[in-house]
Amino acid sequence: MAAKILANLIVMGSGILVRGMVQAYRQALQNASKTGVAQETLETVRRGSKVMTQQEARQILGVTEQSSWEEIAQKYDNLFERNATNGSFYLQSKVHRAKECLETVHQVKDQPGGPVG
Template sequence: MAAKILANLIVMGSGILGRAVFQAYRKALENASKNGVAHEAINNIRRPSKVLTEQEARQILGLSEQASWEEVLQKYDALFERNAKNGSFYLQSKVHRAKEALESVYRGDSTGTS
Protein backbone atom coordinates (compact mmCIF):
# COMPACT_ATOMS: atom_id res chain seq x y z
CA MET A 1 0.00 0.00 0.00
CA ALA A 2 2.77 2.48 0.87
CA ALA A 3 4.64 1.62 -2.33
CA LYS A 4 1.55 2.42 -4.41
CA ILE A 5 1.11 5.80 -2.69
CA LEU A 6 4.81 6.58 -3.11
CA ALA A 7 4.66 5.67 -6.82
CA ASN A 8 1.60 7.91 -7.29
CA LEU A 9 3.36 10.80 -5.57
CA ILE A 10 6.42 10.38 -7.78
CA VAL A 11 4.35 10.25 -10.98
CA MET A 12 2.21 13.25 -10.01
CA GLY A 13 5.23 15.20 -8.80
CA SER A 14 7.14 14.60 -12.01
CA GLY A 15 4.10 15.69 -14.05
CA ILE A 16 3.75 18.90 -12.07
CA LEU A 17 7.48 19.57 -12.29
CA GLY A 18 7.47 18.91 -16.05
CA ARG A 19 4.63 21.38 -16.61
CA ALA A 20 6.36 24.01 -14.47
CA VAL A 21 9.61 23.64 -16.43
CA PHE A 22 7.71 23.88 -19.73
CA GLN A 23 5.86 27.04 -18.61
CA ALA A 24 9.11 28.60 -17.41
CA TYR A 25 10.73 27.84 -20.77
CA ARG A 26 7.84 29.42 -22.68
CA LYS A 27 7.96 32.51 -20.48
CA ALA A 28 11.73 32.79 -21.01
CA LEU A 29 11.20 32.67 -24.78
CA GLU A 30 8.54 35.38 -24.56
CA ASN A 31 10.82 37.58 -22.48
CA ALA A 32 13.72 37.04 -24.86
CA SER A 33 11.64 38.10 -27.85
CA LYS A 34 10.35 41.17 -25.99
CA ASN A 35 13.88 42.15 -25.02
CA GLY A 36 14.97 41.90 -28.65
CA VAL A 37 12.24 44.26 -29.74
CA ALA A 38 13.02 46.67 -26.91
CA HIS A 39 16.72 46.51 -27.76
CA GLU A 40 15.97 47.34 -31.40
CA ALA A 41 13.75 50.26 -30.39
CA ILE A 42 16.50 51.66 -28.18
CA ASN A 43 19.07 51.35 -30.96
CA ASN A 44 16.73 52.81 -33.58
CA ILE A 45 18.73 56.03 -33.74
CA ARG A 46 20.09 56.30 -37.26
CA ARG A 47 23.77 56.87 -37.74
CA PRO A 48 25.15 57.67 -41.19
CA SER A 49 27.56 54.74 -41.03
CA LYS A 50 24.70 52.30 -40.28
CA VAL A 51 22.39 53.30 -43.15
CA LEU A 52 22.25 50.73 -45.93
CA THR A 53 23.02 51.69 -49.49
CA GLU A 54 20.48 50.96 -52.21
CA GLN A 55 22.67 48.16 -53.58
CA GLU A 56 23.01 46.51 -50.13
CA ALA A 57 19.27 46.76 -49.58
CA ARG A 58 18.56 45.12 -52.94
CA GLN A 59 21.00 42.31 -52.13
CA ILE A 60 19.37 41.66 -48.76
CA LEU A 61 15.91 41.45 -50.32
CA GLY A 62 17.14 39.64 -53.43
CA LEU A 63 15.79 42.22 -55.88
CA SER A 64 17.01 43.50 -59.22
CA GLU A 65 17.31 47.20 -60.02
CA GLN A 66 14.18 47.00 -62.19
CA ALA A 67 11.98 45.70 -59.34
CA SER A 68 8.77 47.62 -58.67
CA TRP A 69 7.73 48.86 -55.25
CA GLU A 70 5.10 46.10 -55.11
CA GLU A 71 7.85 43.50 -55.59
CA VAL A 72 9.84 45.14 -52.79
CA LEU A 73 6.83 44.91 -50.47
CA GLN A 74 6.16 41.27 -51.43
CA LYS A 75 9.77 40.26 -50.76
CA TYR A 76 9.82 42.26 -47.53
CA ASP A 77 6.60 40.67 -46.24
CA ALA A 78 7.76 37.15 -47.10
CA LEU A 79 11.22 37.52 -45.55
CA PHE A 80 10.01 39.43 -42.50
CA GLU A 81 7.32 36.85 -41.70
CA ARG A 82 9.68 33.92 -42.29
CA ASN A 83 12.19 35.36 -39.82
CA ALA A 84 9.47 36.31 -37.34
CA LYS A 85 8.26 32.71 -37.14
CA ASN A 86 11.45 30.68 -37.11
CA GLY A 87 14.37 32.88 -38.03
CA SER A 88 16.54 35.34 -36.20
CA PHE A 89 15.76 38.82 -34.96
CA TYR A 90 19.01 40.06 -36.53
CA LEU A 91 17.94 38.95 -40.02
CA GLN A 92 14.47 40.32 -39.46
CA SER A 93 15.91 43.73 -38.59
CA LYS A 94 18.21 43.62 -41.66
CA VAL A 95 15.17 42.97 -43.87
CA HIS A 96 13.35 45.88 -42.23
CA ARG A 97 16.33 48.21 -42.71
CA ALA A 98 16.60 47.16 -46.36
CA LYS A 99 12.95 48.05 -46.93
CA GLU A 100 13.48 51.42 -45.23
CA ALA A 101 16.49 52.14 -47.45
CA LEU A 102 14.54 51.30 -50.61
CA GLU A 103 11.54 53.26 -49.38
CA SER A 104 13.56 56.47 -49.58
CA VAL A 105 14.59 55.56 -53.14
CA TYR A 106 11.03 54.83 -54.30
CA ARG A 107 9.47 57.76 -52.44
CA GLY A 108 10.68 60.23 -55.08
CA ASP A 109 9.37 58.04 -57.92
CA SER A 110 5.59 58.28 -58.36
CA THR A 111 5.37 55.34 -60.81
CA GLY A 112 6.79 52.82 -58.35
CA THR A 113 9.73 51.70 -60.49
CA SER A 114 13.30 52.86 -60.70
Protein backbone atom coordinates in the same frame (compact mmCIF):
# COMPACT_ATOMS: atom_id res chain seq x y z
CA MET B 1 60.76 41.38 7.59
CA ALA B 2 61.00 39.26 4.42
CA ALA B 3 57.27 39.63 3.83
CA LYS B 4 57.58 43.43 4.01
CA ILE B 5 60.42 43.46 1.45
CA LEU B 6 58.49 41.12 -0.83
CA ALA B 7 55.38 43.32 -0.59
CA ASN B 8 57.42 46.43 -1.43
CA LEU B 9 58.95 44.69 -4.44
CA ILE B 10 55.52 43.65 -5.69
CA VAL B 11 54.09 47.16 -5.28
CA MET B 12 57.08 48.82 -6.94
CA GLY B 13 57.14 46.26 -9.74
CA SER B 14 53.46 46.64 -10.48
CA GLY B 15 53.83 50.45 -10.51
CA ILE B 16 56.62 50.21 -13.05
CA LEU B 17 54.59 47.79 -15.14
CA VAL B 18 51.53 50.06 -15.14
CA ARG B 19 53.59 53.13 -16.12
CA GLY B 20 55.15 51.16 -18.96
CA MET B 21 51.75 50.06 -20.22
CA VAL B 22 50.42 53.63 -20.11
CA GLN B 23 53.42 54.88 -22.08
CA ALA B 24 53.02 52.12 -24.65
CA TYR B 25 49.32 52.94 -25.05
CA ARG B 26 50.08 56.65 -25.55
CA GLN B 27 52.74 55.81 -28.12
CA ALA B 28 50.32 53.53 -29.96
CA LEU B 29 47.74 56.34 -30.08
CA GLN B 30 50.33 58.77 -31.44
CA ASN B 31 51.41 56.29 -34.11
CA ALA B 32 47.80 55.61 -35.11
CA SER B 33 47.01 59.32 -35.40
CA LYS B 34 50.12 59.90 -37.56
CA THR B 35 49.12 57.21 -40.04
CA GLY B 36 45.43 58.09 -40.03
CA VAL B 37 44.40 54.62 -38.90
CA ALA B 38 42.38 55.98 -35.98
CA GLN B 39 40.38 58.41 -38.13
CA GLU B 40 39.78 55.81 -40.82
CA THR B 41 38.54 53.32 -38.24
CA LEU B 42 36.16 55.86 -36.71
CA GLU B 43 34.78 56.79 -40.12
CA THR B 44 34.26 53.14 -41.02
CA VAL B 45 32.41 52.51 -37.77
CA ARG B 46 30.22 55.57 -38.26
CA ARG B 47 29.35 54.68 -41.84
CA GLY B 48 28.89 50.98 -41.21
CA SER B 49 26.59 51.30 -38.25
CA LYS B 50 24.14 53.85 -39.64
CA VAL B 51 23.82 53.63 -43.38
CA MET B 52 22.64 50.80 -45.58
CA THR B 53 23.37 51.25 -49.27
CA GLN B 54 20.73 50.67 -51.91
CA GLN B 55 22.82 47.84 -53.34
CA GLU B 56 22.96 46.10 -49.95
CA ALA B 57 19.22 46.60 -49.46
CA ARG B 58 18.50 45.07 -52.88
CA GLN B 59 20.75 42.10 -52.11
CA ILE B 60 19.03 41.48 -48.79
CA LEU B 61 15.57 41.52 -50.36
CA GLY B 62 16.67 39.76 -53.54
CA VAL B 63 15.39 42.42 -55.94
CA THR B 64 16.92 44.39 -58.81
CA GLU B 65 16.95 48.09 -59.68
CA GLN B 66 14.10 47.46 -62.12
CA SER B 67 11.87 45.81 -59.51
CA SER B 68 8.54 47.47 -58.84
CA TRP B 69 7.53 48.61 -55.39
CA GLU B 70 4.91 45.84 -55.29
CA GLU B 71 7.59 43.20 -55.87
CA ILE B 72 9.80 44.74 -53.17
CA ALA B 73 6.89 44.82 -50.72
CA GLN B 74 6.04 41.19 -51.50
CA LYS B 75 9.65 40.05 -50.94
CA TYR B 76 9.77 42.07 -47.73
CA ASP B 77 6.57 40.53 -46.37
CA ASN B 78 7.78 37.03 -47.23
CA LEU B 79 11.24 37.44 -45.64
CA PHE B 80 9.93 39.33 -42.62
CA GLU B 81 7.35 36.66 -41.83
CA ARG B 82 9.85 33.82 -42.32
CA ASN B 83 12.27 35.40 -39.86
CA ALA B 84 9.47 36.21 -37.43
CA THR B 85 8.47 32.56 -37.12
CA ASN B 86 11.76 30.66 -37.24
CA GLY B 87 14.55 33.11 -38.01
CA SER B 88 16.54 35.60 -36.05
CA PHE B 89 15.70 39.09 -34.86
CA TYR B 90 18.93 40.36 -36.46
CA LEU B 91 17.93 39.12 -39.91
CA GLN B 92 14.42 40.44 -39.43
CA SER B 93 15.79 43.88 -38.57
CA LYS B 94 18.09 43.81 -41.63
CA VAL B 95 15.10 43.00 -43.84
CA HIS B 96 13.16 45.87 -42.29
CA ARG B 97 16.07 48.33 -42.76
CA ALA B 98 16.41 47.21 -46.38
CA LYS B 99 12.75 47.95 -47.01
CA GLU B 100 13.09 51.37 -45.35
CA CYS B 101 16.10 52.17 -47.52
CA LEU B 102 14.35 51.24 -50.76
CA GLU B 103 11.12 52.88 -49.63
CA THR B 104 12.80 56.30 -49.56
CA VAL B 105 14.14 55.73 -53.09
CA HIS B 106 10.73 54.73 -54.46
CA GLN B 107 8.98 57.66 -52.73
CA VAL B 108 11.33 60.06 -54.55
CA LYS B 109 10.62 58.31 -57.86
CA ASP B 110 6.87 58.56 -57.34
CA GLN B 111 6.89 62.30 -56.60
CA PRO B 112 6.18 64.68 -59.48
CA GLY B 113 9.44 65.92 -60.95
CA GLY B 114 11.37 63.03 -59.35
CA PRO B 115 13.70 60.75 -61.23
CA VAL B 116 12.14 58.40 -63.73
CA GLY B 117 13.04 54.77 -63.67
